[in-house]
Amino acid sequence: MIARIISIGTELTLGQCVDTNAPWIAQQLAGVGIACGGHVTVPDDRHAIRDAIKSSVRDAKWVVITGGLGPTPDDLTREALADALDSALHLDRASLDRIEAFFRDRNRTMPRANECQAMIPNGAVPIENTCGTAPGIRARLDAADVYLLPGVPSEMKAMFERDVRPSLHSTGDQAVIRQHVLHTFGLSEADLGQKLADLMTRGRNPTVGTSAADLVITLRINGHGATPDAADGLIETDVTEIRRRLGRHVFGDGSDTLAHAVGLLLGDQGETVAVAESCTAGLLAKRLTDVAGASAYFLEGMVVYANASKQRMLDVPGELIEAHGAVSKEVAESMAVNCRRISGARYALSATGIAGPAGGSPAKPVGTVYLGLASPESVQVKELRLGATLTREQVRDRTVKIALNMLRLELLRRKE
Secondary structure (H helix, E strand, C coil), X not given: CEEEEEXXXXXXXXXXXXCCHHHHHHHHHHHCCCEEEEEEEECCCHHHHHHHHHHHCCCCCXXXXXXXXXXXXXXXXXXXXXXXXXCCEEECHHHHHHHHHHHHCCCCCCCHHHHHHHEEECCCEEECCCXXXXXXXXXXECCEEEEEECCCHHHHHHHHHHHHHHHHHCCCCCCEEEEEEEEEECCCHHHHHHHCHHHHCCXXXXXXXXXXXXXXXXXXXXXXXXXXXXXXXXXXXXXXXXXXXXXXXXXXXXXXXXXXXXXXXXXXXXXXXXXXXXXXXXXXXXXHHCCCCHHHCEEEEEECCCHHHHHHXXXXXXXXXXXXXXXXXXXXXXXHHHXXXXXXXXXEEEEXXXXXXXCCCCCCCCCEEEEEEECCCCEEEEEEECCCCCCHHHHHHHHHHHHHHHHHHHHHHHHC
């Protein structure tokens, strides 16, 4: 009782795009008790797609395929499915009507090329697409149900949830697999593993696994149960224990980011923040304002890349820069304090550093950054030595995350 996922697209096999559909589908399958036996990625080649379909149905009860349903000559999944079914394609009038209506509702004339999207293999049935032009297709091949969905994630997800998931749920009889995701910051993967060693023992239910990405360590707790409630109950016990052991290192669940965690704390406490950035050049302000509702707490951001800008916009004394350099504890402190005063925010963050790849020195190599955090009572400065081997983008990304975490921890301290 397993499923297989086939992702179609030469852009995927060449590594030009990242396949986000297959992981999402696998999680949805697990949620209704269906194990995924494998993911296959094939190029836009009719024979390769046909062979992948025929191979997958040999040992799978369900096959979910995404991609290759567009109106261009390289979209060949419909034809490949017809080949696998040893069938011909026919024009589905209802599907064509919906495609024409899609264009008409947008005051556009449907290009003739889109007509091919209404072609369905004989013996198969269309799956309505309410978000785009390409209908999906459902077919039966050997002992497997085959679902063909568009590669556009928003269209694929809507169709899966509305039409595919209900049919899977009615036939799945395996143990349900549920997942909870926790994000942590400030611990290495090794340290985290030591703290949670007993929870990560092989053979446990739930299973607890980790993955690391640019200073954020993510925990995935997977619970197996006869019902969703049973699996969720197992997971909740571990989540509670992990939060107890890791404390403030846990900053969020699911899709939460550090900026989201900071935004929640600022909003709950009725506080405001402004930022003054040199090496990060606006990235810190962007991350904070990526969160919906940021206007309630984010006042302004100042990008003061040049020394003259630091003096003119933030009143950083020229003699301070001359004496200590723009990348220094003293300048970071002045930037934060003056940003808070000028903006009127309760908190202000500053960042000044050397993102590279050039500009470093023996005393201050590439990756040297100073962060300032000014609050109503004090100002703190953190020196970072991120390492000269990081790329410019990595230095900036890590600088922003550490700055956000500084503010998060300060807000948590004041909350107590």
